[in-house]
Amino acid sequence: MKGVTTYIYRDFIRWIRYRVGVVSALVLPAAWLLFVGCALPVTFTGNYLDFITPGILVMTILTAGIASGSLLMFDKILGYLNKFLAMPVPRESILVGKILFISIRGLLQATIILVIAVLIGATLMTPLQYGLVYLILFLFGVFISSFSTTVALYLEEHDSFAAFSAMVTMPLFFTSSALMPYDAMPGWLSAIAHVNPLSFAIDAIRDVGAGSIPAVPILLLLIVTAVVVVCAGYVFRKVTI
């Protein structure tokens, strides 16, 4: 536990030390929301802002989660990771530290999006609904960041990781249900969107917004995330360079 908090402490000071990093993390998602939510002249549904917000939220968490691997890659190239791996601190705490830092930072970004969404006309939800949204986003964040951190552990170059992240982020986003409802999609897209993990989180958040409690999706997300985290933890414990 000591290890986890120390790793988070380190990533946190590294993050807030550079204003560009803070600004880009906090302003970018807001800009996305304003641009896509207000400027795009589309009307698939009644309140497009209510429709698009879950997509932007999940997209933000996806980008944040992928950045987790990028942080690890940096330590690896610096030679810093080797030092950590040669320490008696349980090696999983490196992973858990990254996951928590990234997920907390992601939820901070999500908060900004939620506030702005309401300010520009999205429907205000109940505290329970917000709680569920945060839960879904948190699980999804843990899922993505443990995955990307483990990928980074095995990749040699920062360039390969950048390629991996580009290969994952944009295609996932555009083939998900983020931007339009399934029935507005062409058949092939709808088929892909239905199996896209991003849609899964987005749809769950939309269900919350519509007033239901998506117990089954949340449970599934919990199980999948737990499996990925346990596997990643095992990999970290055993890894040699």
Add this chain to the structure above:
Amino acid sequence: MTSILADNLTKKFGDLYAVDSLNLAVEKEIFGLLGPNGSGKTTTVLMLTTLLAQTTGTASICGHDTRREPDLVRECISYVPQEMAVDPNLTGRENLLIFARLYGIPNPKDKVDELLGIMELTDRAHDLAKTYSGGMRRRLELAEALVHEPEVIFLDEPTLGLDVGARQNIWQHIHALNKKGMTIFMTTHYMDEADKYCDRVGIISHGKVVALGSPAELKARLMNTVITVTLEGNYSPVQLDGLVFVGQSGNAYAFTAENGSEALPLLADALGRAGNRVKAMSLREPSLDDVFLQSVGKQEEPRGFEEMKFRMMLHRRH
């Protein structure tokens, strides 16, 4: 107890034996692993610090097997890698504090201030590590390695790229640590340093240990005196009783003899008769350089250009 024990430790990368059947027993001493580029020094250190799995053989640190009980091994070692690895975007103090917390030191802040003092970094403690000079970064790394008072400390080329003063400074620290009862395992390219500070050295070439012993023993094996001859043009070999050709570096050729001052005129004659153009000759006590030259010979790196190595070189430049 033996601090470091390696038994037929071998690491293969594809067909290349980076480390080949290494046998080693290191006690509470300063042990230096010497070898040319690509001879397997870093690979050895990585295996001993549990970071790399060996292909065959075993290794144990303080009685704990590196593969079966890696956690126990990590408890009693510190490792300072070849490339400088401090977080450039944190201050020196923050860097150190993170290590103290990770090792679970009771009063991390006090310990950190104490170590900053020992390593003479107190007045720069609040500057970002990226503003540090190479020597300061090395001292910071050494401080990081010392927060938990390890039994064995692994230093991969701790003095690489430092000026004479900084090297001496690092060595004084290393010496003091050994006096306090720590085992030091280090690699270096600098023969004079190894000669002066190491209790024992091992010379490694193509992954194999080719000489092992105290610097004095190794030099004694080379007989009493070294005659260095500087030639103009090519060397045509000569044979003389009691004279041994050691090796060549540039156009300087080294020989050893039981009694150098008697052998010198004989050698001069013989060289002249064989058609060599002698520019200069000198007599001196053997140094570890001569031992190195003789056991390693003139050799190429095992492979030509390697991307991995190139990147490591880039790191070193910082």
